[in-house]
Amino acid sequence: MKKNSVETPSTHTIHKDPGARKEKTIHIVLLLAATVSLLALFLITAFVVGEGWPVMVKHGPLNLILGTDWTPSRLSFGMLPQLTGTLLVTLGALLIAVPLGVGCAIFLAELSSEKVANLLRPCISLLAAVPSVVYGFLGVIALVPLLRSTFGGSGYSLLAGSIVLAIMILPSIINISEDTLRALPIDYREASLALGSTRWQTIWRVLLPAARPGIVVSIILAMGRAIGETMAVMMVTGNRAKVTGALLDPGATMAGTIGLEWSYAADEHSSALFALGTFLFIVIMLLNGVAQLVTSRGRVSQ
Amino acid sequence: MKRFLVLLVSVLALSLGIAGCGRRSGSLTVVGSTSVQPFMEMLAEKYQSENPDIQVNVQGGGSSAGVKSAIDGIADLGMASREIKDSELAEGITPIVIARDGIAVAVHPENAVSDLTIEEIRAIFAGEITSWEAIGGVGDIVVVMREEGSGTRGAFEEIVMNKVETTKDSIVQGSTGAVMSAIAGEPNAIGYISLANANATVKLLDVNGVETTNENILNGSYAIARPFSVCTKGDATGLAKDFIDFIMGEVGQQVLADEGLVVGK
């Protein structure tokens, strides 16, 4: 008696048929195309980290992260101002966008009629299409003057960055949160309502907890977007390389500093920007990892 | 679907093949400082109208990228709006100053102050003077600076700051235009900008009683200016030399003067 393992059909057939060779070639071409992404990720890592390496080695990563003085002309590359700036801008953006976005998602998934939702949903997708430089442009001509007249100061501030970013990340929060809410079985709603809960209690106590993994993923992805945004942020935050805790102060972000300084940077300064890029890359990859983990755990469609 | 495969393969081959092939003859690539770029484009336009067979590609990227491109042979000419560094000279770079650009200290048009000494300017940008009240105005000073590495900033720090460190308490903008719009929107702001690009939305200050004009830069009474230069790896030859000769000739220098730059010795 013969045992056959039948996992992939092509592995145990002898290719007598002349067409089989072509099949094999196609298989290999397709496989190569699939590995391009891997190659690209490898090259990106290698070149960004590689260019930043000299500064990393010379100053030590810890000194770079904890250093508070960013003065490239004196070869001083403390990146804490950019790290805290990025953190503040991102948190500010989430603080604005998460309640708005989740609220909007609840509205579309639970409250509005299907007709209204079908009308509004494409609008959100289109909002996601607006190029970041357009947001930056609007930020400079409309938002910065508005903040100046409201809060005083110059208007160029981390808050301006947060508001622009909040608008930019809103669509993805709304989309993913709404998809998750809609994917919940109708049974949940019926069961809860049948127990005499109000619609709001159903949403608050049953649906939102059940949708949490999806909402968390949407927030993590939005965070990645916010952390990495360059043009819009650079145009409105004032780019002051000083550690601050106040949203109304001007401040610099990692991506913004790279965008602002890359064109004039030479030698070690250039390498320092790549080192900044490396830290940015690491943060993003960690967020990606967490998002992928939550996705596979919660079996959320993203 | 066979076509699809053919397409795939040919695109791959194309992208690899193109990487290897050379440039057209009769063309020049000029890369570098975004401050010099607009002037270079005008020069290129003029030059090409005289020599229709020659293509001049002018690209931004910044002074350092420009010099680096010249060193690496990516560009025929590099453009710089700052002094060439010793490390770059050591790579065999030959710079030629084509013009100078004044650096003006600018404030909001409504600011009462219109004249500062160079010591006062230094103190303001060092963060020692933080209020206009100390120097005849009202309100707290908002300092606007260019980003680290910018030619304008480099020249300003070298000429004005005299090794004194600039304050961190400033707004940092990526271009003269962005500095001007920050100043134009903020009554208490002060910043430095390229004179050639200055416009009426801001007020230019006199320094040590001397008005910021090209004449005063040329006669040496206004000292804050930076060189605009082009550079080649080794001595310029062929087309590159021809183009440089054109820039340094009568027509080229006139184009630069018309655009508000300081030309001549």
Added chain:
Amino acid sequence: MKKRNLAQRTAFLLIGASAVITFALFALILGYVLIKGMANINWEFLTTYPALMGREGGIFPTIIGTLVLTGVALLIAVPLGVAAAIYLSEYTKGGIGIRIIRFAIESLAGIPSIIYGLFGFAFLVTFLKLGFSVLSGAIALALMVLPIIIRTTEEAIRTVPDDYRQASLALGATRWQTTSRVVLPAALPGVVTAVMLASGRAVGETAAVWLTAGGALKLPFSLHDPTRPMTLHLYYLAAEGLSLERAYATAAVLLVLVLVVYSLAIFFRQKFGMKRR
């Protein structure tokens, strides 16, 4: 009972308000740019060269720059992306290697455009000596949109009923014949959606091309010429304070282009009944 109703009313009020704010923002942003910009758009603006770095004249070369960069990027990314999607959905059942490839794709999707820019500058412009050029910019863009194409195409392929594959295989068709003649045609609207989403992203991108494409205000005549897309031109117009009217007009043209492309994507996606991302 009253308290519960009050809570519900307050909550729904807040939710309604968040929806109103969001859509008001949407209308405000689009309306503002389009109205301000349309006033300055005419045929001449679209078809003439800029003068004085964009202070005067039109934006013709930047429109071409955007189209060429996007076109070349798609020419690279679409065949690669569709092929990768086919491999992942039709030719493999998983395994550690596939998991790694999927991780790479998901990661590429999350990497910010400035990192693509840095990479393009270090690898394409400097290391491969492609210079600041259409090719450098397009390759950087292509890698950036690759995950969009792969994921959207894969999703489209997955919605093709297994019945079709079985029927084809049962007729003695090979896997590639099945894929190319039955599965791909059935997934075509999804592939079109993928291409549209990718072009929308490429048209709207600034940072990645800023560090790679050079930004010369000229028509690119070869893949080695530098070019400036509309996004970058808008940045210069706005940041350098060159011309506010032209900045509005450029923003409006850019917005119209992106909105048209995305509308097409949404149209095809809805027609195809695919999920949003």
Added chain:
Amino acid sequence: MMQSAKISVQDFSLYYGAFHALKKISLGFPPRSLTALVGPSGCGKSTLLRSLNRMNDLIAGVRVEGRVSLEGSNIYDPDVDVVPLRKKVGMVFQRPNPFPMSIFENIAYGPRVHGEKKRSRLQDIVEQSLKSAALWDEVKDRLDSPALKLSGGQQQRLCIARLLAVEPEVLLMDEPCSALDPIATEKVEELVMDLKKKYTIVVVTHNIAQAARISDYLAFFYLGEMIESGVTRQLLTNPTKHQTEDYLTGRFG
């Protein structure tokens, strides 16, 4: 029966991972006749059917033991290419599954993938196949309209026509009428009765009445085992095993 069989299985076992889905089945299918596989859901009859042209290869984790002989050679031998095998042993599925193409393109698909390019030849094949499937008169005026616009019964006959176009020798049918209404079922049954004069046909069905109407031979499956097999009329009137009798009298399934 074994000796004269067109296709036969010997000591054939199949596992889905750890699950033993088919247990040492031995059975032959005589040429130019119709064999029906019956039994309650999950008894393994569909699995056996799909083993006959190795459609089970598409499922991960499937492992087989034993032989399936097509005209004497084992189709599970390592040097067998599934592509020509499936051309010879074709399959009709439970749900009609025409491609989202025109009627003509559906039929022409098979010949095309096997290398036929000439338009006139394809036209002949399409006409011939549709005639053999008793569909020609109903669709001859609209060959270019989408196949998915046909009724369910027409779609199923189209799928049979599509199969005939590749000139198979064995036809496997997996509950071909379960998604059809009675009138469409009758038409398909008539067609099958006609086809069994030329082809070796294996049909999976859980409709005993249908098996009685169309089949020459019958095999009864229960829990992955073949309980008994034989000439249809004998088996139906005179089952030897009690499971068969229970099933036939409707005690389960």
